[in-house]
Amino acid sequence: MASPPPSALYTPTFLLALLTTLLLCLTLRALAILPSRSPKPRLRTPGTPTRVVIVLGSGGHTQEMLYLLRDLDPAKYTHRTWVVSSGDAFSAGRAVAFESEMESRAGSGHGKNVGPGTFDVVTVPRARSIHQSLLTTLGSSLRCLCACFAPLLGFTTASSMAQAPTKDLPDLIVTNGPATACILVFAALLLRFFNVRGAQSRGKCTTVYAESFARVKTLSLSGKLLVRVVDRFLVQWEGLEGVGGGRAEFVGVLV
Template structure:
């Protein structure tokens, strides 16, 4: 005769269940993080397939460095560009719009050679997310604002905010590449991308989506920024601009001056 079900729910049972869940979660995390023995190689992309890039801007210096980093961006390779900006950062919004306008002006100067260029309002959008922590905000309320920011970061990852009817349906997909250089919003957004990959939402993990490149700020000469310290183990490429930081965290790659 089988024992009553209530007899199964003992402290030992719950401890074993918790241990099993933690073990499964740990193995899954190892599978999605880069450069681990458990991670699988990304699937090969088809030639000519649509490519979406997501760019995280920060106020002031972070934005200026990022735009300089992207000055040679080829609009033929990236079908859609999503710019993520923190709320209240009108400067970064204006700079992103100016960058896209500059691409259009460059295309006008090229004439017939611009066939295949992905430019214009149908090929970019600007997503505004709430700040994870405002200046002088209490540490008591910071976890709540950070969770709100995390929730808001899922939207620009899952679908562009453009309402243009000319936008290709393939643009409304997870980003292929996320690039950032260290604003606090980037930490939250990359956490959101890891959650999508953990649960393989829309094939984020199996299709090799949401790859991340982190370019440490030019101002960081001897030590990593706080964002860099948090992300050095979880991004796919971690680039530094000073040879003194080469190999820091076991992941940093010195690539020379980028900005």
């Protein structure tokens, strides 16, 4: 008995079943990488080098982030990658000054939270400029997305201090709301979705979002976009606790 021609298999019913199966697999995979409502912190071996990616935004976002990290322990977070948008020389300069201050404290022996480490400042294309039309925003956002994979995958150059930078994925990503942060978090989710370099299986690219102190009653646009996909979503006003399906955590004033 002759077998049916291959073209006979591609019936509308078969294609619909194939599409449904594919969508189901993608949905289950997405649910597997998204955080639960009660995230459980992953335990790390003491002394293990830790890499953190910090996203800075112009003006107030940068000021708040640097104040948020004022007690950062460089002996624990041994490599720090600062991500800034193109044209934001202010944030890049503040990141370098922040690192220089930590290095000075280490040299003078003042304070306990000092130690070895490396850092770099990475510039990515701006996701969206002020007054940019929505028609061209898609293109600039895609350029930003492609550029965000480099700092996540460790294709950066170390600045200052002695040790060579790790080429591993970041253990932690910290942001507080600039538009570039949304793109970078999405890039991290893609790495976890496809488990690139074990991003999901090894617990890499954990994301923490700290909502701006200025957001008292409602979330920022970035906050609304990220509240359900980041691992920890922190707010500084009690009135915002529990928003986003119960994901927002009130932790008090951070800045």
